[in-house]
Amino acid sequence: MANRSETMFSAREMRYLQSLPAVERVSQKRIQYTEEFKRDCMRRYRNGESPAKIFRSAGLDTALIGYKRIERCFARWRRTEEGDDDGGEAPNQSGFEVSQTDRWVGPAMPPVNDGRYFTTRDDTAPDSMDLQTCLLVVAQQARRIDQLEHKVKQLEHRLEGDAAGGDAPEPASAV
Known part of the structure; x- marks a missing residue:
């Protein structure tokens, strides 16, 4: 089985990904997330949520984008976050939640x-x-x-x- 992070997204998958509020841009091999989503992910991660759960709640299921892509995102975001501080806790409700019926x-x-x-x-x-x-x-x-x-x-x-x-x-x- 090919690693999902190395495969291309279909046109249907790209349309779905582009429709999500967490996604800024999509190409056949890459997903660019909004800065707000990145900050929300790191806040929720610091509060104990798993990366896969955070992505899944935003409609970005591992079956679609792959575990490795999520792991790499969090590793990259942790490195860039080291010098940044968001100045406190954000509200508990994320603006990136996608209803169960609208998920992939x-x-x-x-x-x-x-x-x-x-x-x-x-x-x-x-x-x-x-x-x-x-x-x-x-x-x-x-x-x-x-x-x-x-x-x-x-x-x-x-x-x-x-x-x-x-x-x-x-x-x-x-x-």
Whole structure:
């Protein structure tokens, strides 16, 4: 599975991203966020919220933009924030919240047979929202598995270096 942060956004994904209040500009490979969103993210992060939760609430789900892109944003924003102080706490309500019904749900599945998404043994099918939710969870889990496999390879490489009596260099960027 390709790393989402290295793949291009489709025209549909770009239109969706551009519609979000947190996004200033989108290209096929990059997302530029508004300064207000960056400040709001860092405020919420300092208050204990996870980066993925902050992005998800703004309509920027990891299934769409990838965990790595979120991690890199926060790392970059933390570096630039070191000298900045926003002068206190902002209100608890973020202006970048996107309602659950307006959030990204992934690509639509083509209908099968008589217009339903799939049939089960008792010939019933879940409604499309349930299927879309399932597809989103599967995509998120697949992305997390890829991350964990990468981490295992790094740790194995490090252990091999320790067993050889020396420090092994960090592996080149993986998949």
